[in-house]
Amino acid sequence: MSRPGFVLEVDDRTPPLLVHNGEGFLLERFPLGTRVVYPPEALPPVRDVEEAIQNALLNPIDSEPLPELLRAGMRLTIAFDDISLPLPPMKKPDIRQRVIEAVLTMAADAGVDDVELISANALHRRLTPNELRDIVGERVFRSFFPDGKLYNFDAEDAENLTHLGQTKHGEDVEISKRAAESDLLVYVNVNLVAMDGGHKSTSIGLASYKSLKHHHNSHTMIHSRSFMDHKASKMHHSAWRMGAVLTEHVKVFQIETTLNNDIFGGPLEFLQKREWEWSIKDQASMLATKRGLDLAPAKVRHKIFTDVRSNYGLTGIHAGAIEPVHEKTIENVHKQHLVEVQGQSDVAIMGVPFVGPYNVNSVMNPILAACMGLGYYFNSYRGNPIVRKDGAVILYHPVDYEFSQLHHPSYVDFFEEVLSESTDPATIEAKFEKQYAEDPWYIHLYRTSYAYHGVHPFYMWYWISHALDHCGDIVWVGGNRKTVERMGFRSASTLQDALEMVSHSVGRSPSITYLHNPPHLLADVR
Amino acid sequence: MGTNLVKFSRDTARDVRVVARGWRWGRRPQVPRSAEPYVIKKESSVFPTKWARTPAAIAVREVLQKGALNSVLRFEVNPQVSGIDSLRKVNGPAVIVANHSSHLDTPLVLCTLPDDMRRKTAVAAAADYFFDTWWRATASAIVFNTFPIERRGGKLSSTPGDLLDDGWNVVVFPEGTRSPDGWMERFRMGAAYIAVEHGVPVVPVGIKGSFAAMPRGRGWPVPGRPTVAVRYGDPLYPAEGESARDFAPRISAAVSALLDEESTTWWEARRRVATGASPSQSGPDAARWRRVWESTTPIKSSAQKHRAWK
Numbered sequence: 001m002s003r004p005g006f007v008l009e010v011d012d013r014t015p016p017l018l019v020h021n022g023e024g025f026l027l028e029r030f031p032l033g034t035r036v037v038y039p040p041e042a043l044p045p046v047r048d049v050e051e052a053i054q055n056a057l058l059n060p061i062d063s064e065p066l067p068e069l070l071r072a073g074m075r076l077t078i079a080f081d082d083i084s085l086p087l088p089p090m091k092k093p094d095i096r097q098r099v100i101e102a103v104l105t106m107a108a109d110a111g112v113d114d115v116e117l118i119s120a121n122a123l124h125r126r127l128t129p130n131e132l133r134d135i136v137g138e139r140v141f142r143s144f145f146p147d148g149k150l151y152n153f154d155a156e157d158a159e160n161l162t163h164l165g166q167t168k169h170g171e172d173v174e175i176s177k178r179a180a181e182s183d184l185l186v187y188v189n190v191n192l193v194a195m196d197g198g199h200k201s202t203s204i205g206l207a208s209y210k211s212l213k214h215h216h217n218s219h220t221m222i223h224s225r226s227f228m229d230h231k232a233s234k235m236h237h238s239a240w241r242m243g244a245v246l247t248e249h250v251k252v253f254q255i256e257t258t259l260n261n262d263i264f265g266g267p268l269e270f271l272q273k274r275e276w277e278w279s280i281k282d283q284a285s286m287l288a289t290k291r292g293l294d295l296a297p298a299k300v301r302h303k304i305f306t307d308v309r310s311n312y313g314l315t316g317i318h319a320g321a322i323e324p325v326h327e328k329t330i331e332n333v334h335k336q337h338l339v340e341v342q343g344q345s346d347v348a349i350m351g352v353p354f355v356g357p358y359n360v361n362s363v364m365n366p367i368l369a370a371c372m373g374l375g376y377y378f379n380s381y382r383g384n385p386i387v388r389k390d391g392a393v394i395l396y397h398p399v400d401y402e403f404s405q406l407h408h409p410s411y412v413d414f415f416e417e418v419l420s421e422s423t424d425p426a427t428i429e430a431k432f433e434k435q436y437a438e439d440p441w442y443i444h445l446y447r448t449s450y451a452y453h454g455v456h457p458f459y460m461w462y463w464i465s466h467a468l469d470h471c472g473d474i475v476w477v478g479g480n481r482k483t484v485e486r487m488g489f490r491s492a493s494t495l496q497d498a499l500e501m502v503s504h505s506v507g508r509s510p511s512i513t514y515l516h517n518p519p520h521l522l523a524d525v526r
Numbered sequence: 527m528g529t530n531l532v533k534f535s536r537d538t539a540r541d542v543r544v545v546a547r548g549w550r551w552g553r554r555p556q557v558p559r560s561a562e563p564y565v566i567k568k569e570s571s572v573f574p575t576k577w578a579r580t581p582a583a584i585a586v587r588e589v590l591q592k593g594a595l596n597s598v599l600r601f602e603v604n605p606q607v608s609g610i611d612s613l614r615k616v617n618g619p620a621v622i623v624a625n626h627s628s629h630l631d632t633p634l635v636l637c638t639l640p641d642d643m644r645r646k647t648a649v650a651a652a653a654d655y656f657f658d659t660w661w662r663a664t665a666s667a668i669v670f671n672t673f674p675i676e677r678r679g680g681k682l683s684s685t686p687g688d689l690l691d692d693g694w695n696v697v698v699f700p701e702g703t704r705s706p707d708g709w710m711e712r713f714r715m716g717a718a719y720i721a722v723e724h725g726v727p728v729v730p731v732g733i734k735g736s737f738a739a740m741p742r743g744r745g746w747p748v749p750g751r752p753t754v755a756v757r758y759g760d761p762l763y764p765a766e767g768e769s770a771r772d773f774a775p776r777i778s779a780a781v782s783a784l785l786d787e788e789s790t791t792w793w794e795a796r797r798r799v800a801t802g803a804s805p806s807q808s809g810p811d812a813a814r815w816r817r818v819w820e821s822t823t824p825i826k827s828s829a830q831k832h833r834a835w836k
Contacts, residue, residue, distance in 0.1 A: 006561070013556040015548035027544055275548075276557050283545050291538050 002041035005339030005521055008274075010034040015275050018286075020351035020518065021396045021478060022364065023305045024293050025271070028495060034512040035345065037386075038274060039521035042262035043336050045313020049095075052317050053102045056255065060320030061328065066103065069184050069253060072111035077182040078103060079153075079206055082121040083131050084357035086192040086259055087518075091309040095257050097137035099188045099317070103255075104140065116178055117150040120187070120205025122212065123446070123453035124358065125407050126152040131361070155208040155453070156443050163210075164249045167241035171214035176206040180250055189256045191329045193380075193520055194228045194337065197256050198326035199243025200236060207242075209437055209455060214238055218425035221462040222469050226379035228522055230330070243322060255319040258332040259312040261519035268308070272519050305354040306361055337522040341386065344525060346510030347502060348387035349495075350377040352397035353518055358452065358460070362407045366483040367415060367460050369397045374474065375463035377515060384525040386513050390472035392502035394495065399479035406450055410442045414457035415486065423488035425465040433458050473502040573657045573674050575685075578667040579694070584645065590669050591644070596637045602747040603630065603739050606825070607638040609758035609784070616729060616761045619690045621721045622647065624731035625710045625781050625807070626699035627821075628740045630747065630754065631733050632670055635697055638756045647695040650675040650686060652703070675716075677702045690724045700777070708737030708821025709809030710782065718764075718774035727761035728777050732784030738822035753825045757784045782807040788825075 008014070016027035017036060030036070046052045057066040070076065080096045083089070100117070107115055117136065119127050132150060133141040144150035153176055154160065162180035164173040179185050179202070187205075191197040204212065214220075215238035221227070223234040230236035246252070264271040267289065270282035278286070293301050316332040318325045356364060356372040364372070373395040378385065387393055403412045418432045433455060436442065442454025467474070474489045475498040484491040492498035499510070515521065550556060577583060599605065624635060632649050639647060653674035657663040666672040673685045675698075686696045698720070700713040721728045735754040740747040759780050764773045779799070785807045787795035798804045809817045 008558055009560040011559050014558040016544055027541075027548070029548075274561070276555070276561060278549065283549055287541055287545055290541055291534075294537060295534060 002043050005038050005040040005337075007339065007341055008036040008038060010036060013276075015278075017275050017514070017516070018271065018351075019349075019396050019514075020353035022352065022369070022398045022400075023298075023301045023354045024398075025290065025351070026396065026478075030349075030495070030514060031499070031512060034349075034514055035341070036514045036516050037339050037341055037521060037523055038516050039261055039339060039519045040336060042260040042272075042313065042519070043315050045260055045262075045315060046317070049098060049314050050102075052314065053099055056317040056319040057102060057106065060253070061318060061324045063253060063320035066186075066253060066319070067106050067110060069251070070107050070110035070112050072113070074112055074114065074183040075178075075181065076107055076112050076115045076184050076186065077118060077176075077179050078115065078186045078188060079118045079120045079176075079179060079202065080135065080188040081190050081196070081201070081205065082119045082124055082152075083127050083135065083360045084121075084124060085190040085196065086310070086312060087357060087360070088263065088308045088310050088355050089134070089360060090190075090259075090312050092134065093137060094135050095190060095259070095312070095314055096135050096188050097140065099255055099257065100136055100140055103186055103188070104143075115144070115149065117144055118176060118179065118206065119152045120201065121153050122205050122207055123155055123209065123456050123459070125446070125450045125452045126154075128450060153206055154447055155212075156447050161208050165245050167238075167245055169214075169238070169241060171238060171242060172211050173203065173242045173245045174208045174211040175202065175246065179206050182250065184251050184253060186253045186255065189254070189329075191256050191258050191333055193376075194230070194330055194333045194382075194522055195233075195236075195379075197329050198230060198236070199239045199246075199322055200230075201254065201256075201322075202250075202252060203239045203242040203246055209453070211242065213433075213437075213455075214242075216459045216462060218429045218462045218465045222425070222465045224379075225466060226381050226385070227463075228379050229382045230326075232382075247322065252322055253319065254322045254325045255317065256325050256329040257314060258316045258329055258336070260315045260336055262311045262313050263519045264308075265311045302363070308355075334522065337520050338382070338524050339521050341513070341523045341525045344384055344386060344388040345391065345513040346388060346506035347392045347394060347499070347512045348378070348385075349394045349512060349514040350396070350517075352377070352395055358456070359404075359407075363402050363404045364397075365403045365408055365411055365415070366399045366401065366480075366487060367411055367457050368408075369395075369399050370487055370489075371460040371463050373397065374467035374471075375460065377517065378464070378467040378470075380515065380517070380521060381523045381525050385470055386515065386523050386525055387471060389470055390505065391470075392473035392475065392506050392510070393467065393471045394475050394477060394492075394498045394502070395479075396477045397479060399476055399483045399491075401480060401483050407452060408457070409445055409451050410436055410439070410454040411452070411457045411460075414461075415483075418457075419486050419488075423461075423468075425462050425468065428461065429458065472505045475501055573653075573660075573663045573667075575663075575667045575671075575673045578671055578673075579648070583668060587668060587671060588645065591636060592641075595633055595669065599630075599633050599637050602751065603634075604751050604753040605634055605638055606753055606755045607758075608755070610638075610640065612758045612760045613640060613643060613729065616643075616727055618726070619646070619693050620695050620727045620729045620761060621686075621690070621717050622695055622697045622729045622731060623700055623713075623717045623777055623781065624697070624733050625705070625785065626701050626703070627705040627708050627733070628736035628742075629704070630736040630740045631699065631704075632697065634733060634736060634754060634756050635731060636670065643695060646693065647671065647697060648673055648689050649697040650699070652677045686720050687724055690720065690726050695729075696720070700774075704742050705737060706742060707809065707814060707817040708741070709817055710778075710785070710807040712808075713774055713778040713781075715770050715774045718777055719770040722764045722768065722770045722773055725764070727763045728773075728780075729761050730759040730777060730780035730784055732757045732759070732781050732788055734785055734788045735825045738824065741822075755788050755825055757788055759784045779804070 318328040352373040437455035445451035479491040651672035657674040698717040701711040739752040
């Protein structure tokens with residue numbers, strides 16, 4: 001029986017608490033009275049994953065069983081979530097592999113010949129063959145990749161896009177031609193957090209810039225409160241409208257999976273334990289890891305964290321029609337992530353970890369660090385933000401001036417050219433977005449190399465627009481002063497300094513809440 | 527390299543120190559208060575006192591009460607008992623209710639009851655005070671025939687009811703604790719509830735002077751053999767359909783009237799009860815010293831004072 005999440009109040013008995021800090025972590029003593037939100041412990045996983053998959057496919061919600069939808073001579077497309085999920089990546093076998101293998105077994109039995117598998121990466125970077133193989137498994141990779149039947153979605157391949165129409169709000173729905181023209185589209189999702197899944201899978205994962213710009217913009221994102229709650233998120237409302245148009249044209253069989261919070265295993269297990277429960281072994285592991293990381297060169301440190309693979313247990317799998325399936329999925333996600341928090345506080349503290357959705361096997365550049373902290377963590381709420389309006393957010397991350405030229409070429413220019421001009425999401429959207437989105441070099445790199453689309457850094461900036469609008473002060477502890485300043489924030493050496501800096505707006509003895517994640521949590525702020 | 531090594535060593539020492547302090551190496555680990563697991567309070571185990579009502583225990587108690595307790599009590603204080611006749615009106619078990627201002631109250635009641643009634647009387651004693659250690663519990667059970675009762679609310683002990691059903695009288699001090707200044711405190715509902723539930727009468731008892739003789743904080747009566755008055759009243763029966771809530775004020779009023787009677791006469795007290803003019807026994811609304819002063823006014827012994835109806 002796993003314990004639910006809870007809110008700790010720091011007192012004189014509380015040991016120093018662990019704070020993620022990029023590729024490393026700190027032990028921090030928080031002021032007495034600080035509330036610390038701990039995620040629920042990992043839920044017990046499904047005992048027999050294969051049986052659960054079979055059960056979901058044979059007894060879907062509001063749909064015929066999958067074998068009945070498969071027939072010889074049909075066009076079957078299987079789309080799946082890309083490498084941005086789950087975080088950190090999953091130990092093999094990936095859940096997508098197990099689901100896809102089950103689907104393909106049924107397709108083979110039904111005599112389906114025309115099958116294609118598409119990584120639904122939208123404007124994310126293409127996955128390398130190795131990354132594709134890690135997700136779909138050796139058998140699937142060997143069967144489909146050499147023939148070009150397993151590939152990354154290309155949102156800039158105009159010939160292979162289909163415009164399905166517009167929503168009642170005038171939003172274009174343009175998705176992969178192959179998916180649009182299939183007799184059946186099976187979407188295999190990994191629903192790590194409440195934001196994922198539902199109509200967001202196909203309507204966003206297989207969509208082009210023309211379609212995405214309707215909801216990936218500063219106006220929508222500022223009104224997505226939060227994008228972890230699809231019922232209160234304008235971005236999701238738009239995706240749901242698009243989904244309605246899409247499902248009119250395409251038969252979609254949605255398979256959604258949910259994972260538990262079993263993220264850190266082995267010597268890093270202490271990272272998901274509550275500090276006062278650390279055994280001597282945990283304390284020793286922490287000391288050894290911390291000292292080892294301090295001693296290790298940056299490259300080794302980076303490799304240690306890049307190689308982290310999580311155990312994850314499957315907590316549920318549902319298949320069938322998109323919306324009812326997603327409702328079940330969200331129930332499971334909430335069971336794993338939701339923590340009730342009473343009231344907002346003046347200051348929220350978050351430690352930004354080493355990995356976010358867009359730097360798997362890559363580097364967390366300053367924009368991604370901001371997106372992780374102020375986008376994902378800030379938005380990890382339901383109801384009200386954890387921090388009051390005009391309150392302060394204090395983040396931990398080194399925010400090094402470090403970019404991957406391979407994966408994030410447009411980020412470098414965005415950082416240097418755009419952010420030096422303005423940090424206001426609406427301003428940069430109006431002034432620069434089109435230029436970056438249509439830049440032929442970025443498009444070329446997106447299509448042929450492993451680069452995120454030229455417009456992607458803008459989206460990252462839009463994702464923090466709600467936090468920028470809501471918070472009075474944003475301070476980074478231990479952050480590189482130059483990069484932090486470029487992004488329009490301030491940096492402090494220590495937590496005490498940061499609290500001193502924000503005292504002009506929140507007072508000398510503010511109420512403080514520290515979100516102790518990862519593992520993931522969703523604060524249900526009442 | 528040398529500098530790096532020094533820095534590394536220093537940082538390592540710092541980290542180890544932080545962990546050693548934070549996790550209290552060598553000492554008992556602590557859990558933050560807000561993270562302590564919620565534990566359902568264990569039902570306090572009721573000290574068994576059934577043995578104290580076996581024939582052997584009764585025989586021992588007879589010797590202790592009649593021999594030692596009675597002698598010591600009458601050597602140290604001068605009990606003046608009145609209203610014994612009222613007790614003759616009781617048939618069968620009753621709840622004996624008295625005001626409570628001293629540890630002398632229990633021996634005073636026990637030593638002034640007629641022997642046949644005393645032998646069949648048990649005393650409700652605070653579980654948290656008299657039953658906190660085995661030796662105190664055993665001693666009070668053998669000498670006074672006490673049984674534990676929870677005075678801080680919660681579940682009503684079933685023992686008083688069982689005792690009444692078995693034919694035992696039960697002494698209850700409904701104030702729950704000894705008065706801090708000798709005046710009557712508010713009566714709780716327990717005694718009335720037991721009487722109503724089991725359909726037994728309540729014998730009111732007014733005790734005056736015990737506070738002056740041995741107030742809170744004293745372990746032995748004051749020297750000078752002070753006079754202590756114990757006055758029994760007529761038994762009160764719960765009326766047909768009367769609730770404990772209605773019965774409790776009647777009990778309280780009866781005890782008040784007995785205390786009033788002690789300072790005046792039976793007739794005057796009855797007249798005042800009839801006109802609703804009985805003085806409050808909760809004492810004057812004044813500074814503590816004045817309340818104590820007034821409640822400790824010495825009682826003149828009957829040897830010095832002869833009054834009709836006394």
